Amino acid sequence: MKEKLHTIPVNEAFDKVSECPVCNMRKELEEKAIDFTMGPSYMEDDVRGETSRLGFCKSHMELLYKNQNRLGLALILKSHMDRVIKDVEKQSASSTKIAAPSLFKKQGSSLGVVSYMEKLNSSCYICEMINRTFERYIATVFYLYRHEEEFRQKFKACQGFCNDHYALLYKVAPKHLSGSQLKSFTDDLNLLYIENMKRVRDDLEWFINKFDYRYANEPWKNSKDALPRAITKTNSII
Template structure:
């Protein structure tokens, strides 16, 4: 089974003390994808052809810039920009000459350029690279939960998941479990999610209380980092 190839990174993520092991997995994939993009691979013609075609989303372009390999990024952006200019110039030249009265033809011609730009705005080499492996990780989670008692215990011992990844695990579960197995998994997933979201919210409320003079001498308990942990739970932001 191909998913077994991913058991090590999945187990490693579930071994971590984190509010969402799936966020941890995705963060590692993101770091690896950034390093790969600005590593020796950017000199390979087949890789450059894909980065030229797909480009990058704003967030990952910022991360590439912060990586400090400015020459590598400049080379990648240079050929990417060359392709964009060639493509748009071709679309400009291919537009039929139309009169001001040919409003429908004019809209159709303009839409070709707009559609090209819209497609480019939703395309990202790094997002695609992350998502491809991450989808295998999700399959591996279900596989290990079903076949490995040690992993199913790890699953139960986690601090739950962020909203997005809870939803992802919930939505895809029927593709891997049926009948009682599905009911048991969903019940366990729901319990993990809700109990830990309530725990984090209690920590957040205690954080707020600590700004009230009446609680000034009380211990912080687990509340000092309640804000970043809440941000991870609600928005998958890992500070």
């Protein structure tokens, strides 16, 4: 199989034994984004400008803190807080007096502050880094499915997908495939999802049974790690 720009990480994700290869791809991107952000790059003006403007979501802030580069994170947050203070001072200075809302009139322009904070609280430098490459990875999945028989067989042999990424692949498939290839892909996708959800569900059921004294002497089968695998299937956590 001829490896192109993004085919290597996509193939590697599908080569791993996992309840969702797409989760593997996203997790790898997340780890690289955290390492990049907390590496020497945080001293670069263009990176600092973006982290100051966008900030970070809660989950990625927790991962940044766990990175142990406390000085680097402190410098990043200092610049971010400087930017937020400056922006809010500017927004609040230009706001008009807050008027009580009515049925027929929207609240005054002071809502510019609220709009700014809502936009800030929904932005994340790490998320944006991940999403830019993740979209290309998803496009590569369809490129490989369309052109490479070896990958089609690899796709069919995987252990299915989490709820989120099953829906994503189903949603974007018509943008990349058509006709018989689209039908073949959605048939494969549906079969993989349903059969593997049932497999993990059954493992989880046996895991539950093992807490019943009547099953104390029965083998665990494949259920010992059923709970974390079920969490991957339902919530995309690996």
